[in-house]
Amino acid sequence: MRYPTPRQFARYPVQGTYARLAAPMDVKILNLSRTGLAVETSQPLLVGERYVLEMEQRARSTSLEVHVRWCLPVGSYQTPGGRDVGLFRAGGSFVEVASSGGIWDSVQPDRQFAGA
Secondary structure (H helix, E strand, O other), X not given: OOOOOOOOOOOEEOXXXXXXXXXXXXXXXXXXXXXXXXXXXXXXXXXXXXXXXXXXXXXXXXXXXEEEEEEEEEEEEEOOOOOEEEEEEEEEEEOOOOOOOHHXXXXXXXXXXXXX
């Protein structure tokens, strides 16, 4: 999948990491960088809106505000009950970015998967 705009910082894959938007809505984190992330969700996110993302990884909990930059439909899937559910991917930037700590320190060791 091509992303709409070039990136200032490299993105790194994140394995098995899920988060919850304060909507509440569960999302799968696809990748992230120091300034933003891409997620997959069963509900579209509103471009231009800000959401609070609550994430737990490696026994650390982090809450971040994310400004949604783009959201695209990528398909659908069927639940075990036979209901069709849409699938969306969205990208956003963190509203406040710390140079260290929080989410970045939680995933920094995963850089080995990206060949960094």
